[in-house]
Amino acid sequence: MGGKFLISLDFELHWGVFDALSLETYQKNLENVRTVIERLIKLSDSYNIKLTFSTVGLLFAENKGDIKKFMPSKIPNYNNKELNPFRLINSIGETEKEDPIHYAKSIISAINKNHNHEIGTHTFAHYNCLASGQDIIDFTHDLTAAINIAKSMDIDIKSIVFPKNQIKQDYLEVCKRNGITSFRGTEEHFLYNPSIKTKNFLFIKFHRPFRFLDGYINISGHNTYSLDSLLDRSGLINLPSSRFLRPFIPRLSCLEFLKRERIKKAMQYAAIKGELFHLWWHPHNFGSNMDANFKNLEIIFKEYKNLNKKFGFESITMTGLTNQIKTRQYSN
Numbered sequence: 618m619g620g621k622f623l624i625s626l627d628f629e630l631h632w633g634v635f636d637a638l639s640l641e642t643y644q645k646n647l648e649n650v651r652t653v654i655e656r657l658i659k660l661s662d663s664y665n666i667k668l669t670f671s672t673v674g675l676l677f678a679e680n681k682g683d684i685k686k687f688m689p690s691k692i693p694n695y696n697n698k699e700l701n702p703f704r705l706i707n708s709i710g711e712t713e714k715e716d717p718i719h720y721a722k723s724i725i726s727a728i729n730k731n732h733n734h735e736i737g738t739h740t741f742a743h744y745n746c747l748a749s750g751q752d753i754i755d756f757t758h759d760l761t762a763a764i765n766i767a768k769s770m771d772i773d774i775k776s777i778v779f780p781k782n783q784i785k786q787d788y789l790e791v792c793k794r795n796g797i798t799s800f801r802g803t804e805e806h807f808l809y810n811p812s813i814k815t816k817n818f819l820f821i822k823f824h825r826p827f828r829f830l831d832g833y834i835n836i837s838g839h840n841t842y843s844l845d846s847l848l849d850r851s852g853l854i855n856l857p858s859s860r861f862l863r864p865f866i867p868r869l870s871c872l873e874f875l876k877r878e879r880i881k882k883a884m885q886y887a888a889i890k891g892e893l894f895h896l897w898w899h900p901h902n903f904g905s906n907m908d909a910n911f912k913n914l915e916i917i918f919k920e921y922k923n924l925n926k927k928f929g930f931e932s933i934t935m936t937g938l939t940n941q942i943k944t945r946q947y948s949n
């Protein structure tokens with residue numbers, strides 16, 4: 618069997634950026650997410666590509682009453698108070714219609730009814746696993762809340778993408794105990810290790826420019842993974858990221874070609890070697906320059922189609938791949 622093409626989307630709306638970006642600068646991106654997801658599903662379906670929407674639990678709420686009903690019974694007491702999303706609750710609207718950047722039940726329902734794609738979790742309240750002030754008990758409450766609010770829509774959560782890619786080893790056990798079977802790890806290259814940046818001054822200073830350059834030229838390698846290396850007897854499978862799909866930047870439009878080539882080369886490598894290529898981004902990244910972003914994506918999807926025909930490169934969801942790995946329905 619050929620390689621695997623995995624796409625995960627961190628679906629979070631304002632809950633994913635409230636502590637980093639102002640609404641003045643980013644509201645349009647967030648409001649456009651509905652259109653982005655409609656176009657994304659249409660395009661993916663036309664290329665027979667499966668998506669995994671790793672969704673913030675708060676977005677499943679129909680109204681503020683739902684948020685209060687499903688709130689974790691213990692919330693993290695981050696030392697940095699800016700990280701606390703619950704401080705926004707009093708100021709948000711009552712319903713999705715009134716406040717489309719804090720609620721998304723209708724979008725989740727449309728994705729779910731489509732049946733081609735998976736809905737996983739991005740924690741209930743965009744949880745910061747590496748922040749000071751929180752602990753494993755808080756995480757357990759958050760994760761349980763995320764699973765319960767999804768269950769209220771008959772959605773069974775099986776995969777997780779950790780916010781800000783902050784992963785703590787002992788928290789993976791909590792995921793496993795709660796029925797989660799896979800998570801998205803970071804690239805193995807040290808440039809992408811989020812736990813290093815909290816300790817190392819040089820890393821803080823240089824990792825961003827190097828990661829940025831790595832989007833255009835090959836610094837960290839293809840970041841594809843042999844399917845054998847994904848086997849994990851502990852029962853929770855790490856499906857590491859290969860690449861973040863950077864949004865279109867108008868002033869760097871002349872470099873878009875390099876960015877696409879970087880991705881296409883890694884896809885070709887994965888298809889030929891029978892490995893995993895895992896691409897991810899946030900739907901709000903496409904909220905500006907939407908046409909240019911979709912043009913890039915369609916070129917990537919065309920490459921997928923070629924590789925699918927030539928090498929049996931297969932598009933799959935996180936849980937689809939996890940199930941294949943577990944039942945060993947693949948062979949290299």
Ligand SMILES: [Zn+2]
Nearest residue numbers: 627633780781
């Ligand atoms: Zn996020």
